[in-house]
Amino acid sequence: MSTPQTHILEYDIVVVGGGTAGPMAAVKAKEANPNLKVLLLEKANVKRSGAISMGMDGLNNAVVPGFATPEQYTKEITIANDGIVDQSTVYAYAQHSYATIEELDRWGVKFEKDLTGDYAMKKVHHMGTYVLPMPEGHNVKKVLYRQLKRARVAITNRVVATRLLTDENGAIAGVLGFDCRTADFYVIRAKAVILSTGAAGRLGLPASGYLMGTYENPTNAGDGYSMAFHAGAALRNLECYQINPLIKDYNGPACAYVTGPLGGFTANNKGERFIECDYWSGQMMWEFYQELQSGNGPVFLKLDHLAEETIQTIETILHGNERPSRGQFHARRGTDYRTQMIEMHISEIGFCSGHSASGVYVNSKAETSVPGLYAAGDMAAVPHNYMLGAFTYGWFAGRNAAEYVSGRELPAADAAQVEKERTRIFAPLLRDNGLPPAQVEYKLRRFVNDYLQPPKVTRRYEIALNRFAEIAEDIEQLHARNPHELMRAAEVGFIHDCAEMAARASLFRTESRWGLYHYRVDHPQRNDAEWFVHTELYKNDKGEIAHRKKEIEPYSIAIDTEEGQAYNRLRIKKDEAPEPQAA
Amino acid sequence: MPFIPTEIALRSSAPVTIDHDKCIGDKGCTVCVDVCPLDLLAIDKSTGKAYMQFDECWYCLPCQHDCPTGALKVDIPYLLR
Numbered sequence: 001m002s003t004p005q006t007h008i009l010e011y012d013i014v015v016v017g018g019g020t021a022g023p024m025a026a027v028k029a030k031e032a033n034p035n036l037k038v039l040l041l042e043k044a045n046v047k048r049s050g051a052i053s054m055g056m057d058g059l060n061n062a063v064v065p066g067f068a069t070p071e072q073y074t075k076e077i078t079i080a081n082d083g084i085v086d087q088s089t090v091y092a093y094a095q096h097s098y099a100t101i102e103e104l105d106r107w108g109v110k111f112e113k114d115l116t117g118d119y120a121m122k123k124v125h126h127m128g129t130y131v132l133p134m135p136e137g138h139n140v141k142k143v144l145y146r147q148l149k150r151a152r153v154a155i156t157n158r159v160v161a162t163r164l165l166t167d168e169n170g171a172i173a174g175v176l177g178f179d180c181r182t183a184d185f186y187v188i189r190a191k192a193v194i195l196s197t198g199a200a201g202r203l204g205l206p207a208s209g210y211l212m213g214t215y216e217n218p219t220n221a222g223d224g225y226s227m228a229f230h231a232g233a234a235l236r237n238l239e240c241y242q243i244n245p246l247i248k249d250y251n252g253p254a255c256a257y258v259t260g261p262l263g264g265f266t267a268n269n270k271g272e273r274f275i276e277c278d279y280w281s282g283q284m285m286w287e288f289y290q291e292l293q294s295g296n297g298p299v300f301l302k303l304d305h306l307a308e309e310t311i312q313t314i315e316t317i318l319h320g321n322e323r324p325s326r327g328q329f330h331a332r333r334g335t336d337y338r339t340q341m342i343e344m345h346i347s348e349i350g351f352c353s354g355h356s357a358s359g360v361y362v363n364s365k366a367e368t369s370v371p372g373l374y375a376a377g378d379m380a381a382v383p384h385n386y387m388l389g390a391f392t393y394g395w396f397a398g399r400n401a402a403e404y405v406s407g408r409e410l411p412a413a414d415a416a417q418v419e420k421e422r423t424r425i426f427a428p429l430l431r432d433n434g435l436p437p438a439q440v441e442y443k444l445r446r447f448v449n450d451y452l453q454p455p456k457v458t459r460r461y462e463i464a465l466n467r468f469a470e471i472a473e474d475i476e477q478l479h480a481r482n483p484h485e486l487m488r489a490a491e492v493g494f495i496h497d498c499a500e501m502a503a504r505a506s507l508f509r510t511e512s513r514w515g516l517y518h519y520r521v522d523h524p525q526r527n528d529a530e531w532f533v534h535t536e537l538y539k540n541d542k543g544e545i546a547h548r549k550k551e552i553e554p555y556s557i558a559i560d561t562e563e564g565q566a567y568n569r570l571r572i573k574k575d576e577a578p579e580p581q582a583a
Numbered sequence: 584m585p586f587i588p589t590e591i592a593l594r595s596s597a598p599v600t601i602d603h604d605k606c607i608g609d610k611g612c613t614v615c616v617d618v619c620p621l622d623l624l625a626i627d628k629s630t631g632k633a634y635m636q637f638d639e640c641w642y643c644l645p646c647q648h649d650c651p652t653g654a655l656k657v658d659i660p661y662l663l664r
Contacts, residue, residue: 044620048645053620158622180622210662212621212639219620249663325642329659433588484622484637 004183004426008413011039011154012405013398014175014190016161017224018042019050019217020387021196021377021394023144023153028398029194030151036402038153039188041175043487044219045157047145051198051217051354051378052387055138057258057321059111060124060386062132063097067121070094072128074557080126080281080567081357081383082513082526084237084534086553089382092364092396093389100392101132108143110136122261126277126566131257135317159186160487161223163421164193164231164373165413172231172372173411176421178490183429183483185422189413191405192372194397195360196390197224199242199378200498202491204348204453205445206251211438213251215244215347216378221491222498224379225351225360229497229545234361234369235537236381236550238505239518242352243285243454245299248345252323254301259318262310264303267341268296275570280355282515283567288346289454289516290571300341311337346516348445349453351498354378354385356517361536366397369538374401427478428489434479437488441495444471448499456506458522464503471496501545505537508547597635598660599624599646605654606632615646615655 015026018040026040042049063073073094078085101119105111112120112133123129148155158180165174165187174189201216212218229235245266247254256266256278268274268291275287291299303311314337319327335342353359359381366374374397377390385393428434451464475493480486511527512520533549540546606612609631616624616633624646625636633655640660647657658664 044622045617048618048643048649049620053643053645054648208662210660212641213660213663214641217620217643218639218641250659251663324644324648325657325659329664332659332664433590436590487622 004185006185006187009039009186009188010037010410011188011190012036013192013194013401014039014041014188015194015196016041016175017050017195017197017377018046018155019196019198019377020052021390021397022194023148024391024394025194025196025376025398025401026153027147027151028395029402030153032399032402033406036405040148040153040155041159041161041177041188042155042157043160043180046148046155048141049219051220052140052322053217054324055140055321056134056387057137057255057317058134059101059132059388060257061097061130061384061388062101062119062121063094063130064101064119064121064132065098067129071557073130075559075563076125076127077384078555078557078559079564080279082282083532083559083564084240084357084513084552085383087556088364088553089362091556093382093385093392096392096395097388100388100395104143104391107147109140110134124257124260124277125279126570131261133258133317134321137321160490161227162425162490164227165189165417166231166370167411167414170232170370171411172370174413176418178425178483178486180483180487183426183486185425187413187418189410191408191410192374192401194374194376194401195224195228195379196375196377196394197379199350199352199354200225201350201352202495203350203445203498203502204448205442206348207345208249208251211441211445215246215251215253216350216352220378222351222494223491224375225501226494226497228360228368228373228375229501229539231373232370232539233373235501236359236361236534238351238358238501238537239509239535240282240357240514241454241502241517242350242355242358243516244280244347244355245285245288245344246347247326248298248343250326250329251347252326254342254344255318256301259301259303259314262314263306264301264314266344267300267302269298269300270296271302271341274572276572277570281567282356282517283570284515285346285517286515286519287571292346299344301344302341303337304339304341308338348449349502351502352378353381353383354387354390356514357381357383362393364396365400366393367400372404425490428480429486431479434477435474437478437480437485437492440471440474440478441488441492444468444492444495444499447471448502452499452502452506454516455519455521458507458520461503461507465500468496468500468503501537504545504547505535509535595638596661597638598640598642598658599635600656600658601633602654603630603632605652607652607654608633612651614649614651618645618649620645
């Protein structure tokens with residue numbers, strides 16, 4: 001390894017994370033003003049990075065005229081997220097949803113259409129119709145890459161961003177990071193930064209014990225959550241974890257959204273339906289958990305009652321998009337959808353607003369609470385935003401960041417911040433010996449499972465904080481033998497920050513809400529009188545984690561009491577259970 | 584004499600394997616190295632062929648899909664298989 005160099009770069013806008021929201025943000029910033037210098041910074045390679053590296057099999061939240069209105073969608077998500085929603089953010093997404101689909105369609109992303117050329121919408125949610133299949137959705141990354149080239153966005157791959165630079169007023173001044181192959185140090189000055197680094201997907205440890213056997217792309221270690229926190233940004237409702245119903249061991253999605261409209265469903269060990277709706281929500285996961293507790297587990301995805309041609313369609317979609325190695329996994333274990341149900345389990349915990357609501361606070365312009373800092377995608381707190389929400393908020397972030405930087409001077413890079421971070425980042429590489437990053441990560445994430453996995457018990461959470469404090473000392477002893485291990489060492493820091501934030505956010509909200517996501521055994525009831533609020537987590541003057549309540553914006557779309565209960569009635573009543581659908 | 588810090592390696596079977604007859608890494612191809620999200624693959628300088636350098640596979644398959652000669656195979660990691 002040659003001696004690491006320091007690179008000092010200057011841009012108008014730096015987008016951190018080139019998965020889904022990031023490329024859209026970069027393209028839209030350039031479209032707003034082609035003279036801007038825009039950099040897309042990526043830890044992996046933009047061609048195949050992020051949650052959709054192998055494409056996506058459908059849109060989970062398409063608001064298509066004729067099938068749903070922005071008002072209906074906003075209502076559904078308000079109810080699905082137990083009321084803790086700033087409707088302006090969800091509504092802004094919903095109003096722009098169709099324009100985003102049309103743009104992606106023009107760019108060459110393929111959506112399912114019926115014989116008349118209309119989008120072939122399917123119903124999966126409890127109330128409305130929002131799912132648009134993408135059986136040929138494997139090329140999304142290729143489409144995005146072409147647009148990045150056309151818009152002349154600068155791309156730097158294999159650089160791990162670790163901290164944000166701020167100026168004397170607390171506004172954004174740039175990004176610091178290092179190259180995971182050369183360990184070169186990067187000081188990237190910028191007028192605005194857009195964070196789109198995905199979920200905190202490496203928080204809990206998969207039951208397999210395999211560190212990288214996560215649902216999310218394991219590159220997404222919570223980098224953006226940690227960087228936003230240290231830059232002074234507020235984070236919201238982190239206790240509303242992401243917990244998913246997944247294929248056991250494989251830990252990938254069972255895809256009830258894909259199979260549901262074709263007749264598949266989630267079943268107990270008797271092959272019976274026990275929930276009315278397979279749309280992922282805390283309430284759905286609660287019923288899943290109850291079914292396991294009641295001795296009716298394991299829970300399965302049931303397809304074995306479907307016709308041969310339907311099964312073949314399902315195989316083509318599920319074994320060709322998103323997680324295509326799934327076919328290989330089933331084949332090796334002799335699982336054939338025709339004759340066997342697919343064993344599922346409850347995943348480890350993570351943060352992800354794309355699926356639940358835990359994220360960095362943003363308003364409907366994708367602005368965080370730090371001037372010049374924007375966030376989009378899974379890490380930005382717009383509940384249940386999914387891939388289409390990532391594209392849409394990426395669009396907002398790019399457009400608004402372009403406006404923000406216009407006429408603005410490039411802020412100075414504070415030398416003290418730069419040197420402090422240089423020392424922190426490179427310490428593991430400079431030690432002669434110490435703890436291997438993978439071992440520290442394993443232990444940290446095992447503690448996350450042992451103490452933070454719901455049901456949440458106060459005493460267990462208090463012990464977790466002690467264990468995490470010990471791990472903080474271990475982090476000071478990490479030893480990296482090469483730049484690759486240095487990347488893993490930096491990620492252990494991100495994971496540790498997220499673990500502590502998860503524990504403290506959960507202890508702050510002394511009620512239960514969002515089904516299994518935030519079930520506090522010591523506070524088992526929902527308490528709207530005190531907790532019909534956002535919880536906000538932020539860094540106080542002493543540099544510690546602090547909390548405050550934030551009022552929920554008055555609803556612009558009213559929810560009547562009867563409707564508001566819809567997601568609390570997911571369990572099928574024994575005598576009224578419908579017969580499994582004939583295919 | 585103080586105790587000497589010592590490391591010990593854990594064995595692991597690599598889920599990504601290469602067909603050396605098909606791999607054209609020696610002709611300058613780095614497609615699999617480029618696309619791996621976790622940066623696990625490299626070209627072995629002595630053989631000129633790709634190999635799995637780090638055991639952190641997400642079994643996501645871009646390397647296998649994008650390889651121009653079909654020289655690379657991804658198995659599900661043993662612990663999950």
